[in-house]
Amino acid sequence: MQRRPASASTTPAHLTAAGEPVTVTVARDVRPEQREAFERWADEILGLAAGFAGNLGTSLLRPGPGSTRYHLVYRFADGESLARWERSTERQEALSRVEHLSDGADYARVAGLDSFFTALTPPRPGPRWRLTVLTIAVVFAITLAFQLLVAPHVASWPLPARLLLSATIVVVLLGQVVMPRLSRWLAPWLRGRR
Structure with a gap:
């Protein structure tokens, strides 16, 4: 900005x-x-x-x-x-x-x-490591949930199809559902000083 x-x-x-x-x-x-x-x-x-x-x-x-x-x-x-x-x-x-x-x-x-x-982004972004930590935590949680809940049901699928499904679920949930909400809820922490 x-x-x-x-x-x-x-x-x-x-x-x-x-x-x-x-x-x-x-x-x-x-x-x-x-x-x-x-x-x-x-x-x-x-x-x-x-x-x-x-x-x-x-x-x-x-x-x-x-x-x-x-x-x-x-x-x-x-x-x-x-x-x-x-x-x-x-x-x-x-x-x-x-x-x-x-x-x-x-x-x-x-x-x-x-x-x-375009969503409103924090006008004063805080340290990048905080967003990195949050992103890793969210990707881990979504991937773990996929492995526990979905992967057993698609185990017979070819590897490329399973990976495509996993990537699609992670990206859609990360970008459209989870991160927009967490970014708002955790905005003070994300924008905080070091």
Whole structure:
């Protein structure tokens, strides 16, 4: 993610002309005493964005326990629609009222079909070894469960077929079911300092 002044027009040229959907995530660390004021402001700016031509939806993701990070998510039909929103006087005026509520902003953008599948990633990743340990533990658990529950029933299959089934189950469960949930639940540990 990139940290930029909130008042800057931040649409890269390659997204401005793109005819594909664009998703923008703006993460803000809100000062604890300003949470209520920030949520009122977020409702206002998301409502303004929702009224712009080309807007496909907006949402506010609130911080989990022990976090102060809010995520504002905007989806636009294309880079041109996004650029109009980012250059609008309504957005500029709204941004001028948020700086005292939070400590900076991190922007992330995804265009095209990727925007439908991209999850919010921790804006401040912690030590990589933690994600490695978590991944090994999850792959081990899924593989062990496969060996105990499924492998006996497919023992007569050819080795390539058994390996393909095992790999498919591990990858699907790892990427689509287990890791997304564990990454959210364990986010404070994953993002923690060494």
